[in-house]
Every structure is written in structure tokens, then in C-alpha cells.
Amino acid sequence: MKKKTILDLDRLSAEQFHAAPKLPLTVVLDNVRSLNNIGSIFRTCDAFAVERLVLCGISQPPPSPEIHKTALGAEDSVDWSYFATTAEAVDALQAAGYVVCCLEQVEGSVSLEAFRPDTERRYAVIAGHEVDGVDQLIVNRCDHCLEIPQFGTKHSLNVAVSTGITIWHFFNHLHIK
Amino acid sequence: MKKKTILDLDRLSAEQFHAAPKLPLTVVLDNVRSLNNIGSIFRTCDAFAVERLVLCGISQPPPSPEIHKTALGAEDSVDWSYFATTAEAVDALQAAGYVVCCLEQVEGSVSLEAFRPDTERRYAVIAGHEVDGVDQLIVNRCDHCLEIPQFGTKHSLNVAVSTGITIWHFFNHLHIK
Numbered sequence A, B: 001m002k003k004k005t006i007l008d009l010d011r012l013s014a015e016q017f018h019a020a021p022k023l024p025l026t027v028v029l030d031n032v033r034s035l036n037n038i039g040s041i042f043r044t045c046d047a048f049a050v051e052r053l054v055l056c057g058i059s060q061p062p063p064s065p066e067i068h069k070t071a072l073g074a075e076d077s078v079d080w081s082y083f084a085t086t087a088e089a090v091d092a093l094q095a096a097g098y099v100v101c102c103l104e105q106v107e108g109s110v111s112l113e114a115f116r117p118d119t120e121r122r123y124a125v126i127a128g129h130e131v132d133g134v135d136q137l138i139v140n141r142c143d144h145c146l147e148i149p150q151f152g153t154k155h156s157l158n159v160a161v162s163t164g165i166t167i168w169h170f171f172n173h174l175h176i177k
Helices: A014-019 A035-047 A065-071 A086-095 A159-173 B014-019 B035-047 B065-071 B086-095 B159-173
Strands: A023-030 A050-056 A080-083 A099-103 A123-128 A144-147 B023-030 B050-056 B080-083 B099-103 B123-128 B144-147
Touching: A023 A035, A023 A086, A023 A159, A035 A050, A035 A065, A035 A159, A035 B159, A050 A086, A080 A086, A086 A099, A086 A123, A099 A159, A123 A159, A159 B035, A159 B159, B023 B035, B023 B086, B023 B159, B035 B050, B035 B065, B035 B159, B050 B086, B080 B086, B086 B099, B086 B123, B099 B159, B123 B159
Parallel strands: A023 A050, A023 A123, A050 A080, A099 A123, A099 A144, B023 B050, B023 B123, B050 B080, B099 B123, B099 B144
Antiparallel strands: none
8 A cells, every 4th residue: 555645646736726626615714813723724625625714803814924834835725715703704605695504512503423514505614713612693693503522521622623524524415516 | 502601511520531431443643743733633532532542753742731732631631652663553553453544645545434444343543744644664554544535735634634534534433432
């Protein structure tokens, strides 16, 4: 089982990526603070052809040397936009027909593994601040709340990890098109 | 959809976690360099009741202030051990009857989402160095090579993200017991 070389992997250039089919999924960051996490999420969005990353509030957009350190250039391939408030991003996404989901631990949530997105719709998933999570006022406006079940001592996962798991779930149930 | 409070979440103490049922999955780090990544992986292992985290080679074990910064105490709940070489860890795991898998991009790999672990077996998954991945000599000794399909410009995911996705996959197909 020989490891693939970089040539074997035959990845897209940033220009090819912009023109390539995408997953009908937008990822929204509600005041994610850490540039390390933002960069890592850019890299995950690149891997799974996420159509757009929306940075809101204190979530700093590129260019930034700290984002680059973990995004490794994915900030140049993945389409992104910035809104001063997450509420404005949700307004724009809902007006454009997106099903808006938050990733949060709430009463009445749907456990992530049980959620089956409709392949005819476009989705947005909101991940929140490292300590405070997604703001309750934003949660209230979502069509679905998705929760990653957890069985340990800590109250949450790292936001780049939980966002990665969520993108992977959508990637497995939607089609790149 | 009201956000759960810390009291609602009702997490285990470290003592309760040690005594609680676990996922029959051990995570092995083959020379993972970043303490930030190691800490984040501890936190993911805690969330999904991974039975053990095995640190090998340059993967530094706790205690470490840098690991603590991202593990947030999960280094005290998750059982861990250290081997000077990953080969020794693989020897010990295979001798104990584990099915050993690596997470790597190789010729003839199984795409992660298609892999169905046998619920009667115990598994070990090896994640590798941030740049070099899992060493070819270790890959050669694995029972399965699991690959996360990727469609972007970059050659890999952050190791804490790819390990998180892999743990989530096993968590969805094995039982905590």
C-alpha cells in the first residue's frame, strides 16, 4: 500500500477550484475568535469543495499571516465573504433560499448523524464562538439545530474539529454539483 | 430551541469517565509534532469515549501547558500511553488482537465513508506527522488504509480535523461498551 505522492494526488489549482462544482453548503462563523481555527476551517472547506465561508463579527477575514499559517493557501481557493453581524448573514442566506442550520447543543436538537439534508436544497451551517457557541438570538432564527453527541468530561469540541465533522456529514449526504 | 447550560449537559467527572464504557477504538499518533494538535485530539477522544490515545516518537505526552491549552483537561480524563517508536505501538496492539488501520492517502486505500468496522473487534487508527503523514514502514504493517477523499487544492487536512472525522466515523459504526 504505497503512499501517494503529491503528483499522484493531482490537486486542483486555485483557478480550477473556483470553476469546479461545489457542495451546496455554506459555512458561517458566528464570532469565531481564533485565527488558527479560521485557517483550519478554510482548509477543510477547500478539501470538501464547500461553496463559501462566511465570516461574521469578530471572525477576521483574510488576508492574515495567522490564518495563512493553518489555511496554507486555502484562503485563496475558497470563496468567502464578511458580514459585520451574523444576523445580516442569516438574513441574506434565508432570502436566497438557504436552509440555515446551527451547530449547537440545544433543547430539541437533531443529532448530527441522524440529519439527512434534502439534496434539492442549499444549506448553511453556523458554527459559533470558542466559548459562547452560537448566539441564542441566531439559534432562534435557524431552521434546524444540529448537535454532535458527546460522552466525555468536556463541554464541547474544538470548533475546527466540530465544523470538520459537520462538513464531512453534509459531504456524505449531498452531492458536489 | 434553548441552548443547554453547562448543568443541562451533565458531563462526567474525570473519575466517572475512567470507569465509564468506552468505544473499542485506540488512536495512535505517529510523530505528530504540534502540541496544539495533540491537545485538540485529546479533547476529541474525550468527547467520543475513545479508550486510549497512544503517543509515539516526537508526539509529546502530557503534562504540557501547550497540550493543556487545547485539551482543556481532557489529558486527565483520556487514558494515554507513550512509545518511543510507532512500530513498538503497532507490535503491542497487533499482539493484543487489534485491527490496525492507518489514515493515509495510499494506492488501494478504502475511502473512509465506505469502511464498516466489525463490531466484534477492537480497532486502532494511526494518524501521522503534519507534513510527512504516516511513515511508509508503518503503513506497510497496517491491516487497512483509510483515506478521506478530498476535492480541493490542498494535499491534506489538519491532523486534528482528519482524526476528528475518523473518530466520528468509528463512533457511528461501533458501540460504546
